[in-house]
Amino acid sequence: MNNELSLYVHIPFCVRKCLYCDFLSFGDKESLMEDYFKALSKELKEGAGDYRDREVKTVFFGGGTPSLPKAEYICDILSDIKENYRLSENAEISLELNPGTASFDKMRSYKDAGFNRLSIGIQSFNDEELKKLGRIHDSATALRTYEDARRAGFDNINIDIMSALPGQSVESYLNTLSRAVKLSPEHISAYSLIIEEGTPFFDMDLDLPNEEADRDMYHKTAEMLLEHGYHRYEISNYAKDGFECRHNKVYWKRGDYLGVGLGAASLIDNVRFNNTRDLKEYLTSSDIIKRDTEELSVKAQMEEFMFLGLRLTEGIRTADFKREFGKTVFDVYDEVIDKYLLMTFLELCDEDMNITDDKEKTAYLKLSEQGLDVCNTIMADFLF
């Protein structure tokens, strides 16, 4: 059994819903915040007993907008974690923050409480685009938030930006990207907008960039960020050396994580489970409500190992596969691997990340540059 653990804390409150958002968050439930934090504290304390022997290596407060509630609520929850779990001395402790909700004083409080990484949802530096997304902030507020975060002492900051937005030209996207780069954050997450069913965007007639513009934005992201000292370590994530997000890597490498709060998902010893998504039930239940418990079959574990691991640019470590499943990745996936090697969408690499054609010497199996472009198709082929 693994003795490491990551903690995810879900804060489901936002000022209002963005038009593209399908995260579990509410724009009209501020009156329930106090009760929510009580329930969260209770869940953390009651659940701690099962994880006494684990060392918590990363903590991530996500949402929703964790920077919306009073800083005191957030900092008290971090204290609960420190008091009830074995938090590693050099733990990465991140908080998601949205411009327009986080004052300098709040950020100072987060820093004093022990948060050491901020992830700022800037999305765009174009005010028109922000308005169309239904974001509550403009570019001036985003800039101020970033500067305040630095002044508050944060030296590990991520900026989220989005491409393929309604009305967005390639030029406008590149302007956002270069403004992000100029700020020199340690980490940049660059996602394309996905229109999800059930969101207002799904029913709207949107002026979206065409496929060619979308691809252009995607390719230029990698080019520009590489030029400015960011390496791509996951399909949509770029970091300066030493600043890859340790928490997110736990998800991609299928480490154990415990999710607390409304709807939070967990993976512990190959068992997946979720908290209830019903806010009323979460607030009133006297018991921790863990749902949909699924003990993963070995096949399901292998599938996850492959499609999550291949998201990382270094790919999957063949030795890890062997250790987990007692067979080599070629024993299980030889046919599909050969198919994509032939198409040059997959690459075999040795211990020093040099390309090899010798399966015996292979330490990593990864997507090639071209493979990253069509990653969804390839990953789907690793499902049984």
Ligand code: SF4
């Ligand atoms: S701030 Fe984030 S979580 Fe909140 S509504 Fe907007 S996209 Fe959703």
